[in-house]
Amino acid sequence: MKIFAIESSCDETASAVVEDGIHEITSVVASSKELHEATGGIVPEVAARKQVEFIVPVIEQTLEKTAQALEISDRVQVIKQIDAIAVTVGPGLVGSLIVGIEAAKTLSLAWNKPLIPVNHLVGHIYANWIHDSKEKEFPRFPAVVLIVSGGHTDLILMKDHGRFEYLGGTYDDAAGEAFDKTARLLGLSRYLGGVELSKAAAKCTENELSGRLPRSLINEENYDFSFSGLKTAVRRLVENEKHPVEIVACEFETAVVDVLVEKTIRAAKNYQAASILLAGGVSANTNLRARMKDAAQSINVPVLVPSLRLCTDNAVYIAGAAYFNQVEKPLNQIQANPSLSVMDRF
Ligand code: KG4
Ligand code: ZN
Numbered sequence: 001m002k003i004f005a006i007e008s009s010c011d012e013t014a015s016a017v018v019e020d021g022i023h024e025i026t027s028v029v030a031s032s033k034e035l036h037e038a039t040g041g042i043v044p045e046v047a048a049r050k051q052v053e054f055i056v057p058v059i060e061q062t063l064e065k066t067a068q069a070l071e072i073s074d075r076v077q078v079i080k081q082i083d084a085i086a087v088t089v090g091p092g093l094v095g096s097l098i099v100g101i102e103a104a105k106t107l108s109l110a111w112n113k114p115l116i117p118v119n120h121l122v123g124h125i126y127a128n129w130i131h132d133s134k135e136k137e138f139p140r141f142p143a144v145v146l147i148v149s150g151g152h153t154d155l156i157l158m159k160d161h162g163r164f165e166y167l168g169g170t171y172d173d174a175a176g177e178a179f180d181k182t183a184r185l186l187g188l189s190r191y192l193g194g195v196e197l198s199k200a201a202a203k204c205t206e207n208e209l210s211g212r213l214p215r216s217l218i219n220e221e222n223y224d225f226s227f228s229g230l231k232t233a234v235r236r237l238v239e240n241e242k243h244p245v246e247i248v249a250c251e252f253e254t255a256v257v258d259v260l261v262e263k264t265i266r267a268a269k270n271y272q273a274a275s276i277l278l279a280g281g282v283s284a285n286t287n288l289r290a291r292m293k294d295a296a297q298s299i300n301v302p303v304l305v306p307s308l309r310l311c312t313d314n315a316v317y318i319a320g321a322a323y324f325n326q327v328e329k330p331l332n333q334i335q336a337n338p339s340l341s342v343m344d345r346f
Contacts, residue, residue: 005018006055006315007314008097013030013058014029015059018320042191084322086118091337115329116326121341121342124279125279128305130306142159144267146278154342155167168225172227183196187245203246278304280311
């Protein structure tokens with residue numbers, strides 16, 4: 001079964017064709033990130049206008065690349081091979097979401113294919129099912145899933161496809177948001193500075209600030225997180241003391257990873273998880289990936305991580321999520337839902 005998916009929840013315009021939820025045939029991603037760097041943050045209206053500009057060229061390029069990949073000369077023949085369309089309906093920016101949703105509805109009508117709505121956060125999880133290397137292991141249930149993106153931090157027990165139990169989440173800032181705000185504070189990036197902060201941290205040879213920043217809620221018996229105090233503590237630290245940026249970055253990254261690893265491993269142990277899955281933009285973080293794998297060895301649970309290029313927003317995992325959770329909906333019931341949570345169904 002081939003699914004044509006569209007993702008437009010924030011500042012990436014993406015479409016992809018995926019077979020049976022695991023084989024990526026094509027993926028195209030256009031981004032307006034540079035524009036938001038110039039303004040030091042995302043302006044939703046600007047992001048939505050860029051979605052409008054990019055959506056048709058991205059869809060056209062996806063069809064062309066799919067024709068090449070499948071060795072079909074005619075675009076019409078490609079469309080014939082597509083079984084369903086999938087689209088992100090939330091969470092995200094309403095103006096951005098609407099562009100992808102209306103495009104998907106139009107394709108559904110024009111091509112006469114069913115439309116499957118997808119929750120973006122659930123989508124991130126399915127990056128772990130995309131089979132892009134021979135060594136790739138598939139997730140086993142029950143899986144403890146840590147979703148760490150720019151806007152969300154959630155810990156979920158995934159008992160099966162579509163069967164989730166919510167374990168906990170952040171009370172305030174998401175992990176990615178903490179990275180972004182701290183990167184801005186340290187002068188490393190004006191927008192989405194997770195990668196830059198992590199690069200700075202990697203230059204630190206000795207963390208002289210070890211333990212100075214808070215590991216909020218680390219000893220609490222729940223699976224919740226809080227990162228806003230950490231960002232404030234970084235501000236106080238740099239206002240009152242002089243330290244090289246790489247050392248502050250390293251202590252910040254270590255504090256975030258300490259909490260994420262501790263709570264995830266505890267959940268995996270308590271729920272006897274058969275696998276641990278990382279998902280979302282922050283799952284690209286080298287330290288998080290390495291330390292989670294190390295810690296999971298002690299409880300003998302495999303840790304699965306998406307390939308780096310599938311951690312941040314794209315349409316490949318949206319197609320994956322649609323394949324494993326095929327709930328078609330009539331077009332008039334498919335609407336943008338900017339505040340959808342990972343537990344929400346449509
Ligand atoms: O999942 P995503 O692409 O967008 C949302 O759905 O939010 O995640 C973007 C987030 C940003 O906060 C970005 O700074 C963070 O992921 N991020 C990272 C890394 N790469 C991306 N954070 C830490 N380390 C990284 N290597
Ligand atoms: Zn995302």
